[in-house]
Structures are given as C-alpha cells and as structure tokens.
Amino acid sequence: EVQLVQSGAEVKKPGESLTISCKGSGYSFTSYWISWVRQMPGKGLEWMGRIDPSDSYINYSPSFQGHVSISVDTSISTAYLQWSSLEASDTAMYYCARMIVTMTEDSYYYYHMNVWGKGTPVTVSS
Amino acid sequence: DFRMTQSPSTLSASVGDRVTITCRASQSISRWLAWYQQKPGKAPKLLIYEASTLESGVPSRFSGSGSGTDFTLSISSLQPDDIATYYCQQYASYSPYTFGQGTKLEIK
Numbered sequence: 001e002v003q004l005v006q007s008g009a010e011v012k013k014p015g016e017s018l019t020i021s022c023k024g025s026g027y028s029f030t031s032y033w034i035s036w037v038r039q040m041p042g043k044g045l046e047w048m049g050r051i052d053p054s055d056s057y058i059n060y061s062p063s064f065q066g067h068v069s070i071s072v073d074t075s076i077s078t079a080y081l082q083w084s085s086l087e088a089s090d091t092a093m094y095y096c097a098r099m100i101v102t103m104t105e106d107s108y109y110y111y112h113m114n115v116w117g118k119g120t121p122v123t124v125s126s
Numbered sequence: 127d128f129r130m131t132q133s134p135s136t137l138s139a140s141v142g143d144r145v146t147i148t149c150r151a152s153q154s155i156s157r158w159l160a161w162y163q164q165k166p167g168k169a170p171k172l173l174i175y176e177a178s179t180l181e182s183g184v185p186s187r188f189s190g191s192g193s194g195t196d197f198t199l200s201i202s203s204l205q206p207d208d209i210a211t212y213y214c215q216q217y218a219s220y221s222p223y224t225f226g227q228g229t230k231l232e233i234k
Contacts, residue, residue, distance in 0.1 A: 035223070037170075045162075045170065045213055047223040061222035095169055102176065112160045112217050114181065116169040 002026040004034075004096050004117035011123045012086050019082040020120045022096030029077035030054040033099040035113055036070060036081045040092045050099060050111070051079060086124045093119045128152055128216045132226035138234045145201040147229045149214035154194045158218035161190055161199045164228075165210045173212075174199065209233055 007021040022034065035050040049060040053072045060070070069082040079096055097113035104110070129152035139145050149159065157177040162170040172181045174190035177197055187202040201208055214226040 044228045045164075045215070045225040047215075047225070050220065059220050063222070097170075110158050110217055111220070112158075112172070112175045112215075113162075113170075114172050114175070116171070118169050 002098070002115050004098060004115060006094075006096060006117040006120045009121045009123075011125070013126055014086055014088055014124055016086050016124075017082070017084050018086055018122065019080050020094060020122065022079045022081075022117050024077045024079070024098065027098075030074055033101075033111055034070075034072070034079040035097045035099055036068075036079075037095045037097060037113075038064075038092045039095065039119075045095075048081070048094075053079065086122075088124050088126075090122060090124050093121050095119045127222065128155060128219055128224050130214055130216055130224050130226040132212075132214055132229050134229060135227065136230045136232065138232045139204050140234045141204055141206060143204045145204050145208075145231065147199045147212055147214075147231075149192075149197045149199070149226050151195045151197075151216055155216045155218035157193050158216060159190075159192070159197050160215045160217060161188075162213045162215065163208075163210045164213065170213065204231075204233075206233060 003025050005023045030053045033050050033052050036048040038046045048064040049070050051058045051070045071080045096117045098115040099111040100114045102110045131150045133148045159177045161174040164170045178190045189200050211228045211230045213228050
C-alpha cells in the first residue's frame with residue numbers, strides 16, 4: 001500500500017527552528033515528486049512547493065520562497081519541510097502529497113497530487 | 127498566478143439530490159484540473175483529475191466536466207458520507223499550483 005507517514009504534532013515558540021518529515025512507503029520514492037501544502041486554521045489549501053527526490057530539484061511557491069526549505073533523504077525515503085525561524089503565522093496543518101505525472105503527446109508534463117499524508121499540525125505560540 | 131474561484135462557498139442539499147459545484151479559472155488551464163474532498167479533521171482525498179477522470183476507488187456518483195476556464199464537479203445522488211469541503215486545483219502551471227477557496231457541502 002502506498003503511504004506517506006508524517007511526523008507528529010509540534011509546538012514551538014516564535015524564532016525557533018523546526019523540521020517536519022514525510023516518509024514514503026509502498027512505492028519507489030525517487031520516482032514521484034513530493035509536494036507540501038499548508039492549511040491554516042479554518043482556511044483553504046495552499047501549495048508551498050515540490051521536490052523531485054531523484055535529483056532534489058525544487059520549485060517553491062513565491063508565497064513561501066525564502067521562508068521554508070524543502071529537502072529529501074532518499075536513503076530513508078523521507079522528505080522534509082524546514083523553518084529556520086518560525087512565526088506565529090506559521091501555525092497550521094502541513095500536508096505532504098505524492099505527485100503523479102501525465103505526459104502529453106507533445107512531451108509536456110503535468111503533475112497532480114494523488115496520495116496525501118495525514119498532516120502534521122504545527123503550533124507557534126509564545 | 128492562475129486564480130481559481132469556486133461557487134458556491136456553501137451548499138446545503140438533501141440526501142439523494144444531484145449536487146453541482148463550479149470552478150472557474152482566471153485563464154485557460156486546458157484539462158489540468160483536479161478535485162479533492164476533505165472531511166473534517168482529515169487530509170484531502172483526490173476524487174478527479176484531468177477534469178473528468180475518476181480516481182480509482184472513488185464512487186461513480188462523482189463526476190467532473192469542463193475544459194479551458196469552466197469546470198464542474200457533480201454528485202449524482204448525495205449520500206451522508208459526502209459531507210465535506212471540496213476543492214478544485216489547477217495544475218497547468220506550478221508557478222504556483224493554486225486551489226479554489228473550497229465549497230462546504232452540508233446536508234439539509
């Protein structure tokens with residue numbers, strides 16, 4: 001069974017650093033991009049960025065570029081989302097999702113998210 | 127950015143009703159649209175991709191249609207288990223991928 005298992009809930013203070021994780025199983029981890037998605041309390045879904053585990057190529061949403069870092073460790077099939085200095089506004093649920101590709105006849109690639117982790121709640125409060 | 131606008135924001139319907147949710151893109155996204163269902167306290171679940179392709183295991187009462195800028199998600203006969211918030215998402219461009227604001231579906 002394809003699964004993404006996310007790390008547990010975190011409670012942090014503003015200014016602290018944090019890394020949360022997403023471990024893939026049941027499939028070839030390096031064959032599928034991983035995305036991170038934020039959901040603030042009572043709000044909708046926001047795409048943060050994606051990483052290709054095969055070469056660590058990353059695309060960030062402009063809204064999150066410079067505030068978070070995405071990485072992978074292929075030896076343990078795990079993707080990470082990292083903050084160096086948290087803010088109260090980072091309080092949210094964070095989801096990782098596996099992306100599946102469709103290649104068109106003219107060799108364009110389109111990726112959608114087909115398997116999601118259960119989420120990691122992050123609370124940042126002084 | 128590709129802006130995605132869903133309507134309505136909230137929808138109240140009875141069991142057995144046909145339900146339709148609309149998603150409009152600010153510019154053409156061809157068929158590169160996905161629909162997700164999110165139940166309270168749960169992760170989103172993929173229902174439909176490429177605007178109209180049903181994800182494996184999703185009940186056939188769900189269907190999607192549209193292309194270009196206008197899309198719909200339909201539920202042919204609403205069931206109590208369908209109570210959730212539904213999101214559309216474009217993946218024509220990753221700069222960035224964008225979601226609609228969500229449609230909360232309630233039982234009347």
